[in-house]
Amino acid sequence: xxxxxxxxxxxxxxPPDHLAATVPVPAGAVLEAHGVQHAYRRTVALRGVDxxxxxxxxxxxxxxxxxxxxxxxxxAAGLLVPQAGTVTLLGRDLARLTEDERALLRRREVGIVLxxxxxxxxxxxxxxxxxxxxxxxHPADGxxxxxxxxxxxxxxxxxxxxxxxxxxxxxxQRVAVARALVTGPSVVFADEPTGxxxxxxxxxxLGLLVxxxxxxxxxxxxxxxxxxxxxxxxxxxxxxxxTVASEAVLx
Amino acid sequence: MCIxxxxxxxxxxxxxxxxxPAHGYDLKRGxxxxxxxxxxxxxGQVYATLARLERDxxxxxxxxxxxxxxxxxxxxITPAGRARLAAWVAEPAxxxxxGADELIRKTVAALRLGLDPAGFVAxxxxxxxxxxxxxxxxxxxxxTSRLVVEHAVAHLDADLRWLEVAAxxxxxxxxxxxxxxxxxxxxxxxxxxxxxxxxxxxxxxxxDDRSRA
Ligand SMILES: Nc1ncnc2c1ncn2[C@@H]1O[C@H](COP(=O)(O)OP(=O)(O)OP(=O)(O)O)[C@@H](O)[C@H]1O
Ligand SMILES: [Mg+2]
Numbered sequence: 001x002x003x004x005x006x007x008x009x010x011x012x013x014x015p016p017d018h019l020a021a022t023v024p025v026p027a028g029a030v031l032e033a034h035g036v037q038h039a040y041r042r043t044v045a046l047r048g049v050d051x052x053x054x055x056x057x058x059x060x061x062x063x064x065x066x067x068x069x070x071x072x073x074x075x076a077a078g079l080l081v082p083q084a085g086t087v088t089l090l091g092r093d094l095a096r097l098t099e100d101e102r103a104l105l106r107r108r109e110v111g112i113v114l115x116x117x118x119x120x121x122x123x124x125x126x127x128x129x130x131x132x133x134x135x136x137x138h139p140a141d142g143x144x145x146x147x148x149x150x151x152x153x154x155x156x157x158x159x160x161x162x163x164x165x166x167x168x169x170x171x172x173q174r175v176a177v178a179r180a181l182v183t184g185p186s187v188v189f190a191d192e193p194t195g196x197x198x199x200x201x202x203x204x205x206l207g208l209l210v211x212x213x214x215x216x217x218x219x220x221x222x223x224x225x226x227x228x229x230x231x232x233x234x235x236x237x238x239x240x241x242x243t244v245a246s247e248a249v250l251x
Numbered sequence: 252m253c254i255x256x257x258x259x260x261x262x263x264x265x266x267x268x269x270x271x272p273a274h275g276y277d278l279k280r281g282x283x284x285x286x287x288x289x290x291x292x293x294x295g296q297v298y299a300t301l302a303r304l305e306r307d308x309x310x311x312x313x314x315x316x317x318x319x320x321x322x323x324x325x326x327x328i329t330p331a332g333r334a335r336l337a338a339w340v341a342e343p344a345x346x347x348x349x350g351a352d353e354l355i356r357k358t359v360a361a362l363r364l365g366l367d368p369a370g371f372v373a374x375x376x377x378x379x380x381x382x383x384x385x386x387x388x389x390x391x392x393x394x395t396s397r398l399v400v401e402h403a404v405a406h407l408d409a410d411l412r413w414l415e416v417a418a419x420x421x422x423x424x425x426x427x428x429x430x431x432x433x434x435x436x437x438x439x440x441x442x443x444x445x446x447x448x449x450x451x452x453x454x455x456x457x458x459d460d461r462s463r464a
Contacts, residue, residue: 064415227411228404231383238373240418245369248377250384 028054029088030187030219036075036085038068045071046082047242051221053187058210058220060233067239069223070115070191076221077112077189078102090187107132111180113209115191115223119164119172119179125151126160129179136183150178154208170201177209188213192224203228260292262339264300265309265332272313272327275301287396288389288403301326309335354410358417368421372414379414383407 031053038046045068053059061069074080075087078094087094090109094102106112119128127134129147134140151157156174159167167175180188190209192202206222206229213220222233230236234251237244267273267281275297282292301324304310309332316323328336354375361371386404391397 064419227380227408228383228387231380231387236377236380238376245418246373246376248373248380250377250381 030055030057030090031076031221032086032088033072033076034086036072036082036087038071038075038080038082038084045242046075046085048085049239049242049244051076051237051244053219053221055186055219056217057235058213058222058233060230060236061221061223061239062225062227062230062236063239063245065225068242069239072239073189073191073221073223077110078106079112107135108183109185109187111183111185111188111218113173113176113180113188113190119167119175121164124161124163125156125167125171125175125178128164128175129182132179132183147178147182150182151175153212154178154181154205170205173202173205174208177205177212180209181212184216185218187219187221190220190222192222192226192229202226207232259339260296261300261304261309262336264297265304265328265336265339268304268310268326268328269333269336272325274316274323274325276323278326284392285395286399287392288386288399304332308332358414362417362420369418372418372421376411376414379407379411383411 029052033051036046036049075082126147130143133143151160154174154177159171210232236248238246267278279292279297310326311329313325313327361368386400389400
């Protein structure tokens with residue numbers, strides 16, 4: 001199957017270099033996090049974590065529940081600004097961007113699949129997937145066509161017209177994966193859905209995500225509890241209690 | 252790599268023979284197709300097995316082929332052989348006994364002696380993940396041979412979960428409670444109950460107590 005075209009093929013696409021690079025991209029690295037620390041009110045979630053992801057690399061972040069995986073993923077994707085440390089994503093020092101600039105960077109160059117349901121409840125699957133394109137001013141019919149392509153590719157074409165409340169956990173996750181990929185991002189961050197999916201269905205969706213990212217030569221940071229998912233990565237970074245306990249190169 | 256451990260060759264040869272008369276080479280090929288991730292069956296073993304089956308009345312010589320090449324003896328299964336095959340499949344396999352595994356021996360030694368147990372667990376984890384990755388990339392010839400690969404993957408996964416439990420027992424002085432580790436294996440308990448659980452009152456959160464004990 002040929003991959004759907006990226007929004008670059010649509011008319012009216014703004015140039016991708018809309019954000020000034022405040023830091024040069026380190027050779028080969030799409031993400032460089034240094035000494036990232038973050039605490040919630042009573043809990044220290046990250047105690048100084050380094051994470052580097054090279055272009056085209058698939059990195060699995062694993063570790064026991066509560067070890068800080070989601071916090072690290074959110075910091076790396078610019079959803080959260082950590083209390084200490086630096087995160088350089090695609091050459092931008094995230095702490096130096098405004099909230100709006102971070103949102104724009106995420107929408108245009110990053111794909112994100114979150115741990116808990118994050119589809120817009122008022123929109124059908126196809127509109128959820130088309131949303132990042134529509135927000136960027138792409139013509140609606142082109143955006144919907146591309147969204148449908150990706151839904152099909154993710155095995156979710158049957159729910160294209162369905163509202164999130166009427167989808168199974170697995171269907172919603174497929175839609176979320178389609179939405180993360182529709183803009184042709186160079187980096188994808190995915191937090192494994194927990195609870196909503198049985199193991200096999202979850203593996204299938206994540207397997208699909210890994211394959212799609214590899215085909216594009218994009219980079220992926222995937223948080224997972226599932227060893228078989230971690231085994232599909234190029235490198236495993238294991239967190240324990242907010243620090244990197246071990247790293248393993250698998251390829 | 253030998254995935255099929257402790258598989259009785261005689262029973263498999265009998266199973267292959269139950270599909271119809273066959274000579275030694277057919278049986279070897281049949282075996283290697285069924286267990287394509289495992290060790291190929293040696294010719295010598297096929298013939299030794301056939302001789303044993305014949306002696307025990309489970310297989311018999313059907314005829315001898317003399318088509319141009321060397322003579323080939325074709326064997327067939329006997330009614331007693333069919334009964335034995337049915338009984339073999341009907342009987343559940345003995346679940347693997349705990350404690351007899353190199354992984355467990357090394358883990359217990361690393362924990363008991365404090366020989367860099369955290370490093371040991373991390374290296375073992377990496378080795379298991381790499382093997383799992385290689386297996387996942389193995390092209391499947393048919394659904395049943397995929398099933399054999401999945402058995403190996405599931406075992407690696409079980410080992411990895413058990414290693415997580417072991418990692419939770421690692422303390423600064425390396426002393427731990429390996430006896431309880433073995434209980435984990437014996438109970439087949441690979442559930443996600445690592446002692447790293449955040450809650451203060453978690454029943455599993457006694458890693459400090461263990462190291463002091
Ligand atoms: N919004 C929050 N407010 C307060 N504490 C939080 C918040 N989010 C996370 N935490 C705490 O921070 C720690 C790290 O949480 P995080 O969600 O990063 O863990 P995780 O590794 O993703 O866990 P899981 O595997 O269960 O998803 C945990 O102790 C958690 O309880
Ligand atoms: Mg999480």
